[in-house]
Amino acid sequence: MKMEELQERTQEELLHIVDELYQEQFNLKFQMATRQLTDTSRLRQVRRDIARAKT
Template identity: 40%
Template sequence: MNANDLRDKTVDELRDMLASLKKESFNLRFQQATGQMENTSGIKAARRNAARVKTILNQKAAAAAE
């Protein structure tokens, strides 16, 4: 996921993407807790992608406030 690609999306698309990333993060944490997780780097990637989306949302909100 690239930040430049995220900037092209609308606010609604970004919110939907953030919700799906949070669900994915929850599912990965649940898999880790039950010992079913094979790829442990997925948690880190999901958290970073969610942070990217939040950053872009905040940037768009600041630009709209100006």
């Protein structure tokens, strides 16, 4: 997610996005633990998207 996209969002939308990203991060970690995750770089990308949305 690009910074320009996040700057156009309202505070409520950002909170919703962060919640969705945390849920996705949880699912990715679960998939990694059960050896079902094929794209491990997605974990890093989601973590950074969360940081961008919180800033």
